Amino acid sequence: MKVTFTVNGSQESVDDVWEGESLLFTLRERMGLPGSKNACEQGECGSCTVYLDGSPVCACLVAAGQVQGREVRTVEGLADGGRLDPVQEAFLECGAVQCGFCTPGLIVQTHDLLARTPEPSDAEIREALAGNLCRCTGYEKILDAVRLAASRKADAR
Numbered sequence: 001m002k003v004t005f006t007v008n009g010s011q012e013s014v015d016d017v018w019e020g021e022s023l024l025f026t027l028r029e030r031m032g033l034p035g036s037k038n039a040c041e042q043g044e045c046g047s048c049t050v051y052l053d054g055s056p057v058c059a060c061l062v063a064a065g066q067v068q069g070r071e072v073r074t075v076e077g078l079a080d081g082g083r084l085d086p087v088q089e090a091f092l093e094c095g096a097v098q099c100g101f102c103t104p105g106l107i108v109q110t111h112d113l114l115a116r117t118p119e120p121s122d123a124e125i126r127e128a129l130a131g132n133l134c135r136c137t138g139y140e141k142i143l144d145a146v147r148l149a150a151s152r153k154a155d156a157r
């Protein structure tokens with residue numbers, strides 16, 4: 001089947017999508033958008049998190065056919081041209097990236113958190129990121145990155 005949807009602001013069509021194909025597969029293998037990672041493919045780790053119509057979802061759990069006519073935003077779409085989003089910058093600056101497999105999902109989830117809750121408490125950060133698993137960092141650097149991104153965004157307002 002053919003699926004047409006908006007990804008990172010531009011309308012795209014993909015041919016020959018099979019019925020059981022995930023959005024994650026379509027993005028990574030057909031559309032040249034490998035930012036969203038495939039770690040568990042079972043909705044357990046959050047490494048594949050993307051926005052679908054403005055809400056974060058696990059792209060591995062969404063059938064590609066379900067996004068017909070809808071809007072997807074991936075981690076690649078958070079940057080403004082050549083300028084990284086403050087959340088992306090904060091993860092780099094705080095050393096919150098080791099192997100990087102969890103990072104795109106954490107960045108999308110953090111981006112959503114700060115859009116809804118600009119000054120989150122540590123408890124709110126932990127709750128928002130509870131579905132995003134990292135095997136490397138021990139989470140302290142990730143918390144630092146979310147706090148830094150929040151303060152940068154506050155300064156920019």
Ligand code: FES
Nearest residue numbers: 041043045046060
């Ligand atoms: S790859 Fe989708 S939740 Fe793990």
Ligand code: FES
Nearest residue numbers: 099102134135136
């Ligand atoms: S940096 Fe390796 S899983 Fe998080």
